[in-house]
Amino acid sequence: xxNENGCPxxxxxxxxxxxxxxxxxxxxxxxxxxFSELLRDIDGAxxxxxxxxxxxxxxxxxxxxxxxTPKPLHIEYTLTPKGQSLVTIFQQLExxxxxx
Amino acid sequence: xxNENGCPxxxxxxxxxxxxxxxxxxxxxxxxxxFSELLRDIDGAxxxxxxxxxxxxxxxxxxxxxxxTPKPLHIEYTLTPKGQSLVTIFQQLExxxxxx
DNA sequence: ACAATTAGTCAGAAAAACAAGACTACTCAG
DNA sequence: CTGAGTAGTCTTGTTTTTCTGACTAATTGT
Numbered sequence: 001x002x003n004e005n006g007c008p009x010x011x012x013x014x015x016x017x018x019x020x021x022x023x024x025x026x027x028x029x030x031x032x033x034x035f036s037e038l039l040r041d042i043d044g045a046x047x048x049x050x051x052x053x054x055x056x057x058x059x060x061x062x063x064x065x066x067x068x069t070p071k072p073l074h075i076e077y078t079l080t081p082k083g084q085s086l087v088t089i090f091q092q093l094e095x096x097x098x099x100x
Numbered sequence: 101x102x103n104e105n106g107c108p109x110x111x112x113x114x115x116x117x118x119x120x121x122x123x124x125x126x127x128x129x130x131x132x133x134x135f136s137e138l139l140r141d142i143d144g145a146x147x148x149x150x151x152x153x154x155x156x157x158x159x160x161x162x163x164x165x166x167x168x169t170p171k172p173l174h175i176e177y178t179l180t181p182k183g184q185s186l187v188t189i190f191q192q193l194e195x196x197x198x199x200x
Numbered sequence: 201a202c203a204a205t206t207a208g209t210c211a212g213a214a215a216a217a218c219a220a221g222a223c224t225a226c227t228c229a230g
Numbered sequence: 231c232t233g234a235g236t237a238g239t240c241t242t243g244t245t246t247t248t249c250t251g252a253c254t255a256a257t258t259g260t
Contacts, residue, residue: 009193010122017117019248022110035207046249051208072257073206085196092189093109119218135237146219151238172227173236 015060016086020045020053028063029087032076062086115160116186120145120153128163129187132176162186 016022023042027033038050054077057063062083068074116122123142127133138150154177157163162183168174 009190012193012196013113013116013122016113022113026109036205044249047208048210048250049248052248070256073208073255075207089189089192089196090109092192093112096185096189097108097112136235144219147238148220148240149218152218170226173225173238175237 015056015062018049018053018056020049021057024050024053024057025062025083025086025090028077028079028083032078034074034076057083115156115162118149118153118156120149121157124150124153124157125162125183125186125190128177128179128183132178134174134176157183 016025020038020042024033024038027038027041035050035054038054039045039047042050054063054065058065058077060082061080063077064080066076066078068076116125120138120142124133124138127138127141135150135154138154139145139147142150154163154165158165158177160182161180163177164180166176166178168176
């Protein structure tokens, strides 16, 4: 496990790779997301993968986890400022994929 | 195998995922690359993975494969215009990974 | 009391990605 | 003729990623 990486973008690229991360990120753009909501809405999603994706996105400081109410358990994930800064890059990626 | 993907960026993101693709892309920025050169220069690279990466990058229209001389076998891969258009995005990704 | 929802975790299986080594096929230098 | 370089492919095996189903633990609805 050595990581003397000559390519800085690679790390960032990795943080958004994974089957559901781009999808989750995308939904988070439109507002706070929750675990079970993602599970329902994302086609082919499974608990484990969504849970791991959320955890990693949180660890990477892209999403912020917040317990809204503990009584009827309600947790929300929102984009952090760092997450917001990725938005423009995503928009460009999307623009690119359209006209090609 | 259905791909009615709600996330356009995901496809593009996938084209650059994989252990060596970012590295190969990066080298291609500095000039034409060749198979054995990548094999030598990229740390931990192996024939199979590099071959597959090159093939996929070519299929995705990011690299252009050209036989320079068939006699002493010499093949070069160069960035296509589509590949070029990814450069700015990469630069932003790198800028981002620095100040975070 | 019983079912459903919330948000997970855990163990094991299945699938996908990656790696190692043998092999093809052709050219060039000695 | 032999060894080295070019650019791969093919088969097999390992490692990583993803998926499935069972389980926890609490609350709300019927």
